[in-house]
Amino acid sequence: MRPGAVGDQVNGQLRAALADVEGWLHLDEAEELQRMVRDHPLPKDQPITVLEIGTFKGRSAITFALAVRARGAGRVYAVDPHWGGSREGFYNNISAAELNDVIRPIELSSSDARSQIADGSIDVPYVDGGHEYEEVCKDVADWTSALADVAMVAFNDTHFPCVHRAVKERVLSDPARWSRPHLVRSTLFLEYHRDATAQEVAKASLRRLTTVLTLRRMSGAIKAVLPRPVGLAGNWVSRRVVG
Numbered sequence: 001m002r003p004g005a006v007g008d009q010v011n012g013q014l015r016a017a018l019a020d021v022e023g024w025l026h027l028d029e030a031e032e033l034q035r036m037v038r039d040h041p042l043p044k045d046q047p048i049t050v051l052e053i054g055t056f057k058g059r060s061a062i063t064f065a066l067a068v069r070a071r072g073a074g075r076v077y078a079v080d081p082h083w084g085g086s087r088e089g090f091y092n093n094i095s096a097a098e099l100n101d102v103i104r105p106i107e108l109s110s111s112d113a114r115s116q117i118a119d120g121s122i123d124v125p126y127v128d129g130g131h132e133y134e135e136v137c138k139d140v141a142d143w144t145s146a147l148a149d150v151a152m153v154a155f156n157d158t159h160f161p162c163v164h165r166a167v168k169e170r171v172l173s174d175p176a177r178w179s180r181p182h183l184v185r186s187t188l189f190l191e192y193h194r195d196a197t198a199q200e201v202a203k204a205s206l207r208r209l210t211t212v213l214t215l216r217r218m219s220g221a222i223k224a225v226l227p228r229p230v231g232l233a234g235n236w237v238s239r240r241v242v243g
């Protein structure tokens with residue numbers, strides 16, 4: 001791939017919206033954040049709720065808000081106390097992008113903001129606030145109860161040793177609930193399933209499906225010489241095993 005090709009694939013609307021917004025979020029990470037909203041299994045006629053911990057001047061908030069608007073309805077809670085002076089830039093940027101109706105700023109630390117958000121209400125959480133080990137651990141501990149039964153989750157800057165350790169110990173250690181991890185640059189994307197049993201059932205079903213498909217592929221070679229009842233019995237077993 002030629003240099004810059006990743007950026008070239010980013011949709012023009014996103015690229016234009018972020019062009020003058022200061023921050024560290026790369027365009028390919030931003031596209032993946034938008035995919036979390038776009039592909040979330042929540043029915044499309046239901047409003048989707050995004051929580052962002054750590055907003056700075058609004059790069060990720062704008063990214064999410066555009067995806068929410070494209071999907072239909074929903075909101076983006078943008079949690080940041082703006083201790084470092086990013087407040088004015090943030091408000092200017094979301095106004096310039098005309099996204100004030102989608103973004104709900106909460107000017108508090110993440111732990112103080114928690115009481116403002118209902119349990120089980122967040123479909124897409126993005127963790128990019130304090131980057132110390134204790135801060136990330138606390139964000140996971142405080143906010144897990146705020147997640148919907150199924151959530152698409154992202155942690156930024158997992159190449160930072162403190163963030164990496166916290167995510168490894170508090171998230172990746174529970175693969176029954178936090179599954180399908182993948183990285184875009186240093187942003188880790190996962191799915192959260194509150195019901196670990198359902199996840200295990202789904203995984204077992206997937207394993208059975210994989211086995212059946214493999215057996216069917218192998219049997220294809222000898223299918224022509226098998227008696228018809230054997231083939232029919234094989235189909236019946238496949239349906240029972242996968243179903």
Ligand SMILES: C[S@@+](CC[C@H](N)C(=O)[O-])C[C@H]1O[C@@H](n2cnc3c(N)ncnc32)[C@H](O)[C@@H]1O
Pocket residue numbers: 022023024025053054055056057058059060061079080081082083084086108109110111128129130131135
């Ligand atoms: C890396 S920046 C966020 C970048 C932003 N997501 C973007 O796309 O540009 C981290 C932000 O987290 C905020 N922050 C630090 N500690 C926090 C805390 N305990 N709760 C909420 N936000 C916090 C800082 O004020 C800072 O603006």
